Amino acid sequence: MKTQKVEQLIIATVGFFWCFLMWFSTAAFSPSIAAHYHLSIKALGLLASSAIWMAPIGRIVAGWASDRFGAPRTFAAVLAVCGLVSVASAYTTDYTLLFAERIIVAVAGVSFVVGIQHVAQWFEDHEIGTAEGLYAGTGNVGAGAGALVLPRIFGTDYHAAFLWLGAIAVLLAAWYLVRGRAAKTAARREVARCRSNVRGTVFVWSRYIAIALMLAYAMSFGLEIAMNAWLPGYFSRGFHAAILALGFTSVAGLQIAAGTFAAVQSFTASLLRPFAGFMSDLFQRRGWTPLPFIAKSLPYAPRLHWLGIALILITLGTAGLAAAGLSGSLHLSVAVLVALGVFISFGTGGTFALVPLLFPDRPGTAAGFIGGVSTAAGIIYPLFFAGGPNIHTGYFTVAVYMFLPFVLFYFWAARHERHPEEHGLLPISLAAENA
Numbered sequence: 001m002k003t004q005k006v007e008q009l010i011i012a013t014v015g016f017f018w019c020f021l022m023w024f025s026t027a028a029f030s031p032s033i034a035a036h037y038h039l040s041i042k043a044l045g046l047l048a049s050s051a052i053w054m055a056p057i058g059r060i061v062a063g064w065a066s067d068r069f070g071a072p073r074t075f076a077a078v079l080a081v082c083g084l085v086s087v088a089s090a091y092t093t094d095y096t097l098l099f100a101e102r103i104i105v106a107v108a109g110v111s112f113v114v115g116i117q118h119v120a121q122w123f124e125d126h127e128i129g130t131a132e133g134l135y136a137g138t139g140n141v142g143a144g145a146g147a148l149v150l151p152r153i154f155g156t157d158y159h160a161a162f163l164w165l166g167a168i169a170v171l172l173a174a175w176y177l178v179r180g181r182a183a184k185t186a187a188r189r190e191v192a193r194c195r196s197n198v199r200g201t202v203f204v205w206s207r208y209i210a211i212a213l214m215l216a217y218a219m220s221f222g223l224e225i226a227m228n229a230w231l232p233g234y235f236s237r238g239f240h241a242a243i244l245a246l247g248f249t250s251v252a253g254l255q256i257a258a259g260t261f262a263a264v265q266s267f268t269a270s271l272l273r274p275f276a277g278f279m280s281d282l283f284q285r286r287g288w289t290p291l292p293f294i295a296k297s298l299p300y301a302p303r304l305h306w307l308g309i310a311l312i313l314i315t316l317g318t319a320g321l322a323a324a325g326l327s328g329s330l331h332l333s334v335a336v337l338v339a340l341g342v343f344i345s346f347g348t349g350g351t352f353a354l355v356p357l358l359f360p361d362r363p364g365t366a367a368g369f370i371g372g373v374s375t376a377a378g379i380i381y382p383l384f385f386a387g388g389p390n391i392h393t394g395y396f397t398v399a400v401y402m403f404l405p406f407v408l409f410y411f412w413a414a415r416h417e418r419h420p421e422e423h424g425l426l427p428i429s430l431a432a433e434n435a
Contacts (some may be wrong), residue, residue, distance in 0.1 A: 004122075004181070004184075005122040005123065005184065008122050008180065009122070009123075009131060009135060011175070011176055011179055011180050012071070012075070012114075012115040012118045012119055012135055012139075012180075013115070013134065013139050015075050015111060015115065015139075015172055015176050016111055016112060016115045016135065016138075016139030016140075016142070017138060017139045017141060017145075018079070018165075018168065018169055018172055019078065019079065019082070019109065019111040019112075019142070019169075020109070020139055020141075020142030021145060021146050021150075022082055022083070022086055022105055022108045022142075022165050022166070022169060023051060023105070023106055023108045023142070023225075024051060024142070024146050024147070024225075024228045024229060025086075025146050025158075025161060025162065025165055026047070026051060026102045026106070026229075027051060027146070027229045027230075027262075028146045028161075028232065028259055029150070029151065029154075029156070029158035029161065029255070030232050030233050031233070031236050031254055031255040031258060032151075032156035032158060032251055032252070032255055033047070033098075034233070035156075035251045036156075037095045041233075041237060041386060041391075042386060044233045044237075044386070047099070047229075049229065049379045049381075049382040050099065050102070050103050050106070050379075051102070051103075051106045051109075051228075051229045051378075052109070052225055052226070052229065052375050052378035052379045053103055053379060054104070054106050054107045054109070054110070055106070055110060055225075055375035055378065056372050056373050056374075056376040056379075057372070058107050058109070058110035058372070059109070059110045059112065059368050059372025059373075059375060060368040060372040061110070062074060062078065062111070062113050062114050062364075062372075063113040063114070063117065063364040063365055063366070063367045063369065063371070063372065064201065064365055065364070066113065066114045066118065066364040067117060067365055068364075070180075070182030070183075071115065071118035071121070071182055071364075072118075072177055072180025075111055075114045075118070075176050075180065076173040076176045076177040076180070077173075078107065078108060078110060078111045078114065079111070079169045079170070079172050079176065080169070080170055080173040081104075082104070082107055082108040082169060083165075083166040083167065083168070083169025083170040083172075083173065084166060084170065085101055085104045085105050085166070086101075086105045086162050086165050086166030086169065087162070087167060088101060088166075089101035089105060090159045090160065090161075090162040091159070105162075105166075108169075109225070109375065110372070112139070112367075112371055113367040113368045113371040113372060114364070115135055115136075115139065116132060116136070116355070116356075116363065116364075117364035118180070118182070119131050119132055119135045120356040120360075120363040120367075121182065121184060121363065122183070125356075125357060126281070127281070128281075128353060129277035129278065129279075129280035129281040129349065130274065130277045130278050130281055131277070132352045132353060132356070133273045133274035133275070133276055133277020133349045133353070134274045134277070136273050136277075136348060136349070136352060137270050137272065137273025137274040137276075137348075137349065138270070138274070139270075140224070140266070140270035140273060140348075141266070141267065141270040141271060142270075145263075147228070147231075147232060147259040147262045147263040147266060148259060148260055148263040148267075150259075151252070151256045151259050152256060155252050156251060156252050156255065200361075200365060201365055201369075203362075203424075204359055204362060204365050204369055206424040206425040207420075207423065207424040208413040208420065208423050208424050208425070209414065209416075209420040209421055209423070210358070210359070210366065210424075211409075212409055212412075212413035213354060213355060213358075213370045213410075214370045214374045215374070215406040215409060215410060216307060216310075216311055216347060216350075216351050216374075216406070216410055217347070217348065217351045217352075217370055217374035218373075218374035218375075218376070218377035218406065219311055219315075219347060219377075219402075219403055219406050219407075220310065220311075220314060220345075220346075220348045220351065221344075221347075221348045221351075221374060222374045222377030222381065223314065223318065223344060223377070223381060223398075224265070224344050224348065225375060225378040226378040226379075226380075226381035226385075227265050227266070228262070228265075230381070230382045230385050230386075231258075231261070231262035231265060231337075232255070232258045232259050232262045233258070234258075234262075234385065235257070235258040235261045235262060235330075236255070236257075236258040237391060238325060239330045239333070240254075243258065243330070261330075261334055261337075264334055264337050264338055265338075265340060265341040266341070267341070268338050268341030269341040269344040269348065270345070271345075272341070272342055272345035272346075272349075273345045273348055274349070275349070276310070276345045276347075276349025276350055276353075277349040277350075277353050279306060279346070279349070280302075280303045280306050280307075280349060280350050280353035280354075283302035283303060283305060284300065284302045284303055286302070288302050288305060289301050289302055290309075291309065291411075293411050293415055294308055294411060294414045295414055295415060295416055295417045295420065297417050298417065298420070299357075300354060300357050300358075303350065304354065304414045306346070306350050307346075307351060307353075307354065307410075308407075308411065308414065309346070310343060310347040310350045311403075311406070311410060312407060313343040313346065314340070314343045314344060314346075314347050314403065315399050315407060316399075317336065317339055317343045317344075318398060318399040319395065319396050320336045320340070321333065321337060321395045322392055322393055322394070322395035322396035322399070323336075323396075324336040325391070325392030325395070326393070351370065352367070352371075355370055358420075358421050377402075381394075384398050385398075
């Protein structure tokens with residue numbers, strides 16, 4: 001059984017890694033796409049945000065589908081469809097059609113919640129933080145790998161990159177379908193399937209703690225994917241002179257340099273996510289509850305405190321990135337970006353160390369809501385980043401006017417000492433958990 005659950009974790013992780021590689025492959029080539037089609041900075045911001053357009057509703061549907069039909073079938077369908085459209089986009093020369101096809105390829109991002117459901121069906125409560133962290137963190141590396149490696153392999157030939165990424169995705173879809181297993185036991189699989197109904201969905205969506213976790217994930221993963229899409233363009237435009245001074249003078253060179261700096265955030269946020277899940281497990285084992293106002297007696301209270309700490313650090317790190325950019329120092333901006341990536345990993349790992357414990361009978365539905373609606377923030381953030389008086393100040397605006405209210409709401413929702421999942425917008429009788 002141990003060997004089988006490790007195999008399922010590997011299958012989910014590899015599938016998610018490739019989906020992430022496809023998801024942000026457009027961003028990796030944004031400088032060359034922008035140069036080829038003569039895009040303005042506003043159009044570049046729109047292209048960056050478009051990568052996330054399908055994620056909110058797509059993740060909700062994918063989470064429900066993984067409960068209803070099982071993760072292997074759902075994940076294989078995502079890989080196959082996105083892979084085929086990626087292949088088609090490799091032969092497209094019209095920008096409008098390319099834009100539309102890359103939006104469809106971006107559906108690959110919904111795979112996250114499918115894998116979360118898959119892993120939750122195989123691992124126990126005491127190891128869930130580390131297991132989900134390993135899955136999500138290793139998979140998330142795909143975005144950083146794309147920004148760092150794809151321009152070096154393919155140069156400015158994004159058509160070839162899209163072709164190879166899509167073809168391999170189709171092969172992975174077949175592997176997932178053949179070797180994937182939906183759950184450790186048939187009974188566990190059946191519970192998730194039976195609870196994937198309208199009342200179960202309403203129950204999850206109307207709980208204060210689910211909304212708070214959704215906002216926490218908007219602060220962490222929502223910011224991470226916004227940065228994945230935005231940072232190559234940000235560095236190429238915001239630090240153009242500094243990059244030229246480093247010797248990167250061609251479009252291809254500028255793309256490589258900007259992609260390398262952009263990958264810093266993604267790699268730290270991704271590679272440290274398993275550590276963040278481990279820290280959630282460690283807080284739980286040691287019983288650490290250092291923050292005021294958050295519940296201290298709940299069985300999973302230490303995990304709530306770990307996530308609260310992460311959200312505070314993310315807010316400070318985002319504001320710090322604005323200050324670093326305004327200083328004009330490329331080196332300082334990259335250093336702050338490293339720290340922010342670490343803090344983001346704390347938030348992403350901390351959130352999904354809690355979700356399967358709060359909603360054990362509906363891991364897919366809960367992951368779809370929390371991991372899906374939160375990604376809408378990834379659409380909004382690049383528009384703020386591109387819409388400020390200069391390219392650096394948008395970070396501070398997001399930190400103050402979005403993140404601070406999110407943190408306060410999380411503290412308020414996590415204060416309940418008895419079953420916070422019972423408190424919500426609708427009375428428990430109207431959104432009964434056992435319906």
